[in-house]
Amino acid sequence: MITKSNHKPNKGFSFGLWESHGAAIVTSFCLLFIVLAYLARINDYTFVEIILFLFAYIVGGYQKAVEGISTLFKEKDLDVDLLMVIAAIGAAAIGYWMDGAILIFIFSLSGTLEGYTMERTNKDIRSILDLRPEKAVLLRNGKQVEVKAEELKKGDTILIKPGERIAADGIITQGYSAIYQATITGESVPVDKTVNDEVFSGTVNGYGGIEVKVTKQAEETMLSKIIHLVQEAKNEKPPNQLFVEKFESIYAKIVVITAIILMIAPPFIIHWSWKETIYRAMIFLVVASPCALVSSIMPAILSAISNASRKRxxxxxxxxxxxxxxxxxxxxxxxxxxxxGEPVVQDIISFENYSEMELLKTTASIEALSEHPIAKSIVQHALNKNIELEHSINLRSFKGMGVQGTLNGISYKVGKRDMLNNIVLTKEQEDLALKLEQQGRTIIFVSNGHNLIGMVSIFDQVRxxxxxxxxxxxxxxxxxxxxxxxxxxxxxxxxxxxxxxxxxxxxxxxxxxxxxxxxxxxxxxxxxxxxxxxxxxxxxxxxxxxxxxxxxxxxxxxxxxxxxxxxDIERIPFAISLGKRTNRIIKQNVIFAIGVALTLITLNFIGGIINLPEGVIGHEGSTVLVILSGLRLLR
Incomplete structure (x- = not known):
């Protein structure tokens, strides 16, 4: 399988200081030695010329050769880096020092450009990591202790000063402030928060000091989940990429076998000289390598994912x-x-001998352990009225229906009409339920197993x-x-x-x-x-x-x-459109990559129209172009 080291996934999100700037320095020195060698050539300093070309080969090709040899022996794969170096050495062996050196330079330049373009893709994603707070002020026995954010545990209380980044997901226990939480929810306007409101790690505290009780450990926070999701997305390959890689394995074998045949057959069949034969075979190795095809997909995918993440x-x-x-x-x-998703209690209608407050207390006590939004709204409504809830036992949840629990020896059912079983509603109760439902309200029925003791109407505003x-x-x-x-x-x-x-x-x-x-x-x-x-x-x-x-x-x-x-459900049409645009650009890239490769192969063998440097420019140029094409999705 021919692979290209430039396209191997980077660890983490950073292309790295050396990879981005060091590659540019190496490429610059390679070009410098080529220019000096050319000057030596026009002044007939042949020995100096060869020495300078050797320096250009070593500076520009050493890292690629090492990577190619490592891939060959460790992964049993034929790396395109090694093929490029072999092609350059082959060109030098038959006297085409300049052509080989230009091949090395352009290949090195291509890798540098790809590195910078991939760094641009990673930039938006990598910025998420910078939001993760490193330290927190823990309140312990009345004292402030600075600790690492990752050491915080559930139940800890931390102090967040004005302007600081919140170090953990939690609930405000004291104070009030405006929280800038665009990093999590995308809201550009600060959100006022006070006691019992939830805050997220990575968001920024505004004007007031607050104390926060930690509800999630570092690896469970919303920000950590975002980072994990982005890492997961960055490393996962889509089906079309996997298909290209399978195709590439077969294609690579064909390229290698064809190159060997082209190094041997032409002198006997079409009477080429050995020098011309080897030269054309070297060009074939370059132009037939599937770099552009491999680069047609993942840069586009990563750019689209980066674009989407910016829009939350x-x-x-x-x-x-x-x-x-x-x-x-x-x-x-x-x-x-x-x-x-924030249902609000609208009506509390009691029957039998229950008062409205008794009905609310009973209903909230049964619903207290439920995670359903409607249950939470009923519980919160009771707490807002300073009702002290009782502990229910034998709690049982019926999926999508409601809950059942025992309170003071009485078994209550709270939920949809189906939870009433054989209880028959009076005409007055039916008419009341119908009237509320026609107003778009959800009705929660409460029974004691024998009779309907009340109804609670819930209204959840449409977005x-x-x-x-x-x-x-x-x-x-x-x-x-x-x-x-x-x-x-x-x-x-x-x-x-x-x-x-x-x-x-x-x-x-x-x-x-x-x-x-x-x-x-x-x-x-x-x-x-x-x-x-x-x-x-x-x-x-x-x-x-x-x-x-x-x-x-x-x-x-x-x-x-x-x-x-x-x-924000408004992002759903955007996500679908982005997916369609990504697929369209990938198809364009694949067609372009295959077209360029076929054109260069044809020009190489029909009339020998192109030379090695032109083949390299065409091949590496198409690779850079498909990457730049994929980067359009960053917009």
């Missing part, structure tokens, strides 16, 4: 960028995606941008559907507000998975957008799972392929 869209790998380009349908969950996003997707000829576990009336109300006609309500997590599979079979690639634990199976089943990064649950973020860090 994280792709977990190039394969997902490729898949999203072919999406024919986008399926939305309701809560936290089309809505803000202002939702209708605009749906219209944009439809204009891209993409089908849009809404899947929700909510009731039909609420789902219909959301559909009317957003412009979605295809609505499926009352679905359990497994129902959503079945629907995704049906849509995939019918339309091809399907994207699912969600944020909750109950969305994770559907996110995994979809061709592309898209999770809300800020409000989304850990399991949704882990399962998804694409993360919207700012919870």
């Amino acid at each position: 869209v994280l792709f977990k790998g190039g394969a997902h960028l490729e898949n999203i380009a072919g999406v024919k349908a986008v399926i939305f969950d309701k809560t936290g995606t089309l809505t803000y 202002l941008e939702a209708r605009r996003v749906i219209e944009e997707l439809k204009n891209m000829n993409i089908r849009v559907a809404l899947l929700t576990g909510d009731n039909e009336r609420t789902a219909k109300n959301i559909g009317e507000s957003t412009g979605i006609e295809e609505i499926y309500s009352g679905l359990l997590p497994e129902d959503k998975v079945d629907f995704i599979k049906k849509m995939t079979a019918k339309y091809g690639k399907v994207a699912m957008v969600g944020d909750g634990v109950n969305d994770a199976p559907a996110l995994a089943a979809a061709s592309v799972g898209i999770a809300m990064g800020a409000a989304g649950t850990d399991i949704a973020i882990e399962t998804a392929d694409v993360i919207l860090m700012a919870d």
Whole structure:
């Protein structure tokens, strides 16, 4: 297999100070020796000329030769670096010192340019690492102790002074301030935060000093997840890259075998001189190497991922960028995606002998351990009214339905209408529930196992941008559907507000998975957008799972392929368009790379139109051009 060392993945995100600047210095010295050798030639200093050319060969080609030999013996692969050096030595052996030296110089220059272009690609991604705080001020026994951020543990309390970067994800326990959290959510305006509000590692504290209780260790923070996702995306190869590498292995063998034949056959068949034969074979080795083809894909993929990350869209790998380009349908969950995911208690309606406060206390006490957004809103509403919650036991969760728990010896059920089992609602209760549902509210029913003791209505505001996003997707000829576990009336109300006609309500997590599979079979690639634990199976089943990064649950973020860090669904059309543009540029690059290679091979053997330096310029020039073409995706 022929590989090119310039395209081997770099460790980490930095191309490195020596790799970027050192390569330029080496290339400059190589050029200097070539110029001096040329001056010696025109002044008939033959011995000096050869010595200077040797210096040019050594300075420009030593590192490439070492890498090529290492690849040959360690990886059992034939590196294109070694082929270039062999071609240059072959040219010198038959007296073409200048041609060989120019080959070495241009090859070295190409590597330098590629290094700089790849550094440009990495720059935006690498900047994320700079956001990671190194130190934190830990409050221990009333004293301030400076520690490494990575040493912080859950439950620690840290002090964040005005203007400092927050060292860990946590909850404010004292103080208030404005937090600049564009690095995580993309919000350009500082967000006011006070006690019990969540803050993220890597964001910047504004004007006030705050104390923060650490809720996640260093490797679990949102910033660490972003860094991990970017590293994962940078190193993962998409299917088209893997295909090219497999093709390259076969192609490489053909190139090597053909080059050997071309070094032997022409003098006997077309009566070329041995000097001409070897020279043409050296040119073939250069122009037939698949550098440009290999460079057609990954620079474009990395540029697109870098572009997306600047807009707070994280792709977990190039394969997902490729898949999203072919999406024919986008399926939305309701809560936290089309809505803000911050449901608010609107009405508390009690029955039997329960007062509104008793009903709220009972409901919140049962819901206290649930992670569902609606449960959290009920609990928060109770806490806001200074209601002291009681400890419930025998808690049992029914996926997509509700919860059951025991409080003071009574078993309560809280959730959808289906949780009522055989309890029959009175006409007055039915009419009230219908009225609230028609207003777009979600109804939570509370029973004591025998009777309905109350209803809690929840309202979750539809995102202002939702209708605009749906219209944009439809204009891209993409089908849009809404899947929700909510009731039909609420789902219909959301559909009317957003412009979605295809609505499926009352679905359990497994129902959503079945629907995704049906849509995939019918339309091809399907994207699912969600944020909750109950969305994770559907996110995994979809061709592309898209999770809300800020409000989304850990399991949704882990399962998804694409993360919207700012919870901005307006980025979905952008992500699809970026995927399409990436695929288009990759196809252009591949066609261009193959076309240039075929043209140069033809010009080499039909009339011997090109010489070695021209072959090198054409070959390396096409490599640099496809990389620069890929870099267009940075815009």
